[in-house]
Amino acid sequence: MNQSHKIAIKVAIIYIIIGVLWIIITDSFSMTQAKEDVQTYAMFQHSKGWMFIFITGIFLYIIIRYWTGKMLSSQQEFNLKDEQYQSLFKHNPDCVLELNLEGNVVSINPEAEKLLGHQSDNLKGKNANHLINWNESEKVSVFFTQSLQGEAVKFETTIQNMSDEKRIIRVTFLPIIVQTEMLGVYAIVRDITELRREEELMIMSEKLSVIGHLAAAVAHEIRNPLTSLKGFVQLMDMTKEVNPIHSDIMLKEIDRINIISSELLVLGKKQDVALCKIDLGDCLQQVYTLMKAETNLNNIEMGYQVKKAEPVYIMADSIELKQMVINIVKNSIEAVSDNGKIGISLDAIDDYAVISVSDNGIGMVPERLKRIGEPFYSTKERGTGIGLAICQKIIHRLDGEMHFESEKNKGTTVTIRIPLATML
Ligand SMILES: Nc1ncnc2c1ncn2[C@@H]1O[C@H](COP(=O)(O)OP(=O)(O)OP(=O)(O)O)[C@@H](O)[C@H]1O
Ligand SMILES: [Mg+2]
Structure with missing residues (x-):
């Protein structure tokens, strides 16, 4: 039933009710007047029809106006909603x-x-x-x-x-x-065809940037042995002598460059590293000898101390381990100025081998310390910020941990704990 039909029915019902009530009320009033005052009775009889028309007219006008007003406003509201919906439908970008x-x-x-x-x-x-x-x-x-x-x-x-x-x-x-x-x-x-295309392009460029980062990491690792090779060649040039220990280390470093270059060919596909039992004291001694040439050239005093009489064995890949310690010592070399001091030490505490590298260099403020190990975070002009990220990765693989203590303008101590080898 529509709204106007409902209003018409309501008006008809109200008209009937008013009519019935009017007849009942006016009839009983007429009866009493007929007994008491015939003149008033005659006047009332004459005007009661007119009064009915007048009163119902006003009453019906008020209620019809009220209801149709309500109906119109809801119709307007409906039209507005419909227009809004049409606009949403027509102008929808979907x-x-x-x-x-x-x-x-x-x-x-x-x-x-x-x-x-x-x-x-x-x-x-x-x-x-x-x-x-x-x-x-x-x-x-x-x-x-x-x-x-x-x-x-x-x-x-x-x-x-x-x-x-x-x-x-x-x-x-x-x-x-x-x-x-x-x-x-x-x-x-x-x-979403374009969106998908863009996503594919993004994945592609992300892959390219990962390759770029990996290439940077490999280049970084080649730079380390090249620096020590340069140091030894400069030393030979100065002394005009060939030291068999130095040439042995140089050959090993050339081997390392060779291994790293092969890694470049298998970008991303990291081969499984074979962990074997190694004498950490020997390994650190080699690193020490390797880096000594560089520290000598830069007037840096470097010492190596083994605090345990017995050999300290851990399960590791010796090349990776050396790479890790070199990165840390290199950071110390870069942090100290002329006449700086660097100390490397080895100890075994509880079931852990403890390597410590300390320097009296520029140190770090706590904010910088918090970002240590974050890949590509570097404060150096030519730094890649990969050195410590690689160290973290290597230590993580060995179930070890690395801890930094540093104070601005005082120096830094890096402590590495690696589980001792349990296998014979
Ligand atoms: N011994 C240290 N003394 C002071 N700051 C250090 C020391 N070791 C690390 N840092 C800070 O940590 C940052 C990150 O070191 P990380 O070895 O990862 O990269 P890098 O040395 O800047 O660059 P890269 O090693 O690739 O040449 C350095 O830039 C430096 O600010
Ligand atoms: Mg570094």
């Missing part, structure tokens, strides 16, 4: 398709016309499944049935547009429920 319970197109917005390359009139009444690529239509039908149960369903699928171009779309099926009655489904469609 494609919107209104589908009935069978999945047939009722209407589509201009954005959907653009995507599908069809005018709204050409699609009306056609089943939306024809728009989807045939191999996806079964899956879409399942989602459609699911949304008819009152659920909003999101999924991705592909369509072939008018120019036979494959487009990737993200669809949301929203059930249209009006006064608890299911009328159909809104399909809100977004073309």
